Amino acid sequence: MDQRLMQGKHMEKILVLLHTEADGSLGRAARECLSLAASLGKYDLAISGADASAAANSAEGSAERILCIAADEFAVPRSSTDSAAAEMLIRTSGATLVLAPGTSRWSRALPMAAARLGGVIDTHAVGLEVVGDSIQVKRWFYRQRIEGTVARSGSPWIVVIEPGAFTATEATPRQATIETQSLELAVSPRTTVEGTISTAAGEQTIRPDAALLFVAGAGWTKKQKDGQVHFADAADRIQTFVHKSKCSLGSSKSLVDLSSEGEAVLPFLTHLHQVGQTGSTPRHRKGLATCCHGEEPHVVGWRFINERRAVNLDPNCGWARGKADVLYVADAFEVMKELNALLD
Amino acid sequence: MPYQIIVCGGIAPDPLQTLEPAMGPAGPALKNEMMLPAVFDPWAAHALYEAAHLARQFPGSSIRVVTLAPKAKLQQVMMTVAQKLPFELIPIDGPGGGFTDAVEVSKVLAQAISAIPGIDMSQFLLFGGWESATRGSGCVIPMVAARLGIEDCFLAVDELKIEDGALVIKERVEGGLLQVSRCSAPPAALAWATGSLPEPPNHPQTGMANMRAMMPALQRAKPAGLTGEGFSVPQATLPAQQRQTQVVKDKPAAEISRELLEWIKG
Ligand SMILES: Cc1cc2nc3c(=O)[nH]c(=O)nc-3n(C[C@H](O)[C@H](O)[C@H](O)COP(=O)(O)OP(=O)(O)OC[C@H]3O[C@@H](n4cnc5c(N)ncnc54)[C@H](O)[C@@H]3O)c2cc1C
Numbered sequence: 176m177d178q179r180l181m182q183g184k185h186m187e188k189i190l191v192l193l194h195t196e197a198d199g200s201l202g203r204a205a206r207e208c209l210s211l212a213a214s215l216g217k218y219d220l221a222i223s224g225a226d227a228s229a230a231a232n233s234a235e236g237s238a239e240r241i242l243c244i245a246a247d248e249f250a251v252p253r254s255s256t257d258s259a260a261a262e263m264l265i266r267t268s269g270a271t272l273v274l275a276p277g278t279s280r281w282s283r284a285l286p287m288a289a290a291r292l293g294g295v296i297d298t299h300a301v302g303l304e305v306v307g308d309s310i311q312v313k314r315w316f317y318r319q320r321i322e323g324t325v326a327r328s329g330s331p332w333i334v335v336i337e338p339g340a341f342t343a344t345e346a347t348p349r350q351a352t353i354e355t356q357s358l359e360l361a362v363s364p365r366t367t368v369e370g371t372i373s374t375a376a377g378e379q380t381i382r383p384d385a386a387l388l389f390v391a392g393a394g395w396t397k398k399q400k401d402g403q404v405h406f407a408d409a410a411d412r413i414q415t416f417v418h419k420s421k422c423s424l425g426s427s428k429s430l431v432d433l434s435s436e437g438e439a440v441l442p443f444l445t446h447l448h449q450v451g452q453t454g455s456t457p458r459h460r461k462g463l464a465t466c467c468h469g470e471e472p473h474v475v476g477w478r479f480i481n482e483r484r485a486v487n488l489d490p491n492c493g494w495a496r497g498k499a500d501v502l503y504v505a506d507a508f509e510v511m512k513e514l515n516a517l518l519d
Numbered sequence: 520m521p522y523q524i525i526v527c528g529g530i531a532p533d534p535l536q537t538l539e540p541a542m543g544p545a546g547p548a549l550k551n552e553m554m555l556p557a558v559f560d561p562w563a564a565h566a567l568y569e570a571a572h573l574a575r576q577f578p579g580s581s582i583r584v585v586t587l588a589p590k591a592k593l594q595q596v597m598m599t600v601a602q603k604l605p606f607e608l609i610p611i612d613g614p615g616g617g618f619t620d621a622v623e624v625s626k627v628l629a630q631a632i633s634a635i636p637g638i639d640m641s642q643f644l645l646f647g648g649w650e651s652a653t654r655g656s657g658c659v660i661p662m663v664a665a666r667l668g669i670e671d672c673f674l675a676v677d678e679l680k681i682e683d684g685a686l687v688i689k690e691r692v693e694g695g696l697l698q699v700s701r702c703s704a705p706p707a708a709l710a711w712a713t714g715s716l717p718e719p720p721n722h723p724q725t726g727m728a729n730m731r732a733m734m735p736a737l738q739r740a741k742p743a744g745l746t747g748e749g750f751s752v753p754q755a756t757l758p759a760q761q762r763q764t765q766v767v768k769d770k771p772a773a774e775i776s777r778e779l780l781e782w783i784k785g
Pocket of ligand 1: 392393395399426427429430449450452453455465466467469473476486487489492505507508534558
């Protein structure tokens with residue numbers, strides 16, 4: 176559930192700091208941040224990136240002041256230009272509290288801006304609360320194992336909001352015409368952004384919009400009851416399921432380590448699929464783990480998966496110990512074959 | 520061209536340990552924190568292996584590891600890490616847990632790096648882990664970079680290649696994609712994700728040689744002097760949720776798959 180800051184007695188001057196996507200739109204995380212801010216009352220809005228001022232017009236209606244940086248150099252995600260833009264926008268706004276979405280772009284640039292502004296920063300915020308007349312941020316420590324709150328007195332305080340932690344409401348049209356103030360900033364970047372590539376030969380990785388996360392563990396590559404390994408069958412079961420169900424595909428560390436060591440196992444799995452302490456912590460409504468033991472360093476990556484089921488041959492595996500809702504003690508090769516047939 | 524590589528990396532409790540927060544007068548800590556076995560922070564360890572890989576390709580390169588951690592614990596961790604590759608350790612004695620302020624830690628690290636004699640910015644690469652396994656803020660490397668005047672910072676890096684002196688870097692971004700960037704030359708900061716290198720095997724001779732310099736450095740380690748001013752963690756608790764796992768045995772695969780289908784569609 177959203178843990179929103181109730182419009183209340185806090186003394187902060189709030190700035191919502193966003194960037195546009197490559198197509199000039201505002202992404203989901205940006206909209207989540209905007210609706211969080213709207214629930215707090217007054218705020219100013221600052222946007223950098225391609226078509227920033229057009230994006231400002233499409234944004235939620237209650238901003239009191241709008242600042243933009245939209246020159247071409249600020250169109251691509253890059254630390255030097257993004258941090259310079261963020262620094263200038265925050266400085267110009269005079270904000271004491273800055274709310275920004277935790278995109279890869281802002282995660283790279285905002286700590287740099289905080290350092291240059293002599294400010295402070297907290298990331299992965301999943302809740303905000305007013306305690307007395309000040310604000311506290313809820314976040315996780317030790318890779319999703321301990322939940323805590325952070326209080327600060329420094330300023331400006333940049334709070335980077337975890338995508339998916341708050342819901343985005345529909346944007347309401349702007350109430351009054353507020354002039355968008357465009358800022359100029361000279362930069363001479365030493366880095367060029369060449370684009371993005373997908374690593375896994377066309378294979379799906381974590382897709383935030385999917386309802387289901389399917390996780391493959393190292394058991395898919397282990398000797399089975401006939402004493403043999405069955406890589407081709409494993410690849411077929413996993414890929415068929417991913418394609419038919421349109422789910423997100425994750426993996427345990429053991430399995431991606433095997434793949435990356437060049438063994439002819441399941442080459443479509445890379446470290447980008449890895450869920451867990453040194454992998455990702457995706458958000459999905461449901462998760463199905465197969466051939467994966469469910470050890471703590473893996474399962475901390477499941478913190479934000481609401482309903483969890485697992486298929487494992489071992490009734491004493493980690494999932495059995497309060498980590499899954501249902502553990503099917505069964506052969507995943509057989510179960511997934513049947514399930515794929517049902518999905519036809 | 521040789522590189523001067525500085526790897527910032529802390530220590531973290533062994534991930535297989537059970538962690539429990541305990542509130543003290545100065546805020547939370549982990550129960551029995553000093554007794555918990557520790558490891559070199561996993562993503563920082565990847566940064567270190569990548570540093571070694573780069574240094575091997577460019578003779579004359581140097582690797583220094585700057586670590587803020589309780590020095591007794593750090594010494595234990597170094598017994599293993601020092602066996603992996605040759606490097607110089609610059610220890611700073613202080614708390615290594617997750618409930619310290621990333622902002623203050625970044626100041627201490629930047630000061631320690633600024634005090635190293637002979638740093639040449641045209642050869643300088645700041646390495647570290649993307650996020651620690653303790654605080655998990657992902658802020659320290661970009662903040663240290665900014666404090667050192669480095670403008671080109673890369674987060675969640677999986678690959679670095681040198682092409683005609685330029686740094687070609689792949690970073691993880693949304694949607695399972697890698698962003699490819701080309702930075703004309705050092706200085707640059709790279710906060711590493713997993714990269715692609717396996718953990719190097721232990722090499723006892725390297726360990727012994729490293730430890731000869733590390734032991735006196737550890738003895739001399741200056742206190743970090745963290746004050747925690749303006750920062751507090753008023754609350755730290757274990758998540759309440761513990762599931763009542765239903766263990767289903769002896770059900771035919773066909774039946775399980777029907778049940779799963781219903782659940783997926785529901
Ligand atoms: C510093 C550190 C960080 C780590 N970070 C991560 C991380 O981010 N993510 C992560 O995943 N791990 C991480 N780990 C590793 C973690 O502790 C486990 O070793 C790993 O998750 C185990 O992967 P696995 O369950 O796929 O493999 P295994 O432990 O090998 O388990 C395979 C499972 O498959 C089952 N199986 C075999 N055949 C079948 C079949 N036909 N049907 C059904 N089940 C079958 C077996 O019963 C077994 O339980 C980390 C460890 C350390 C030390």
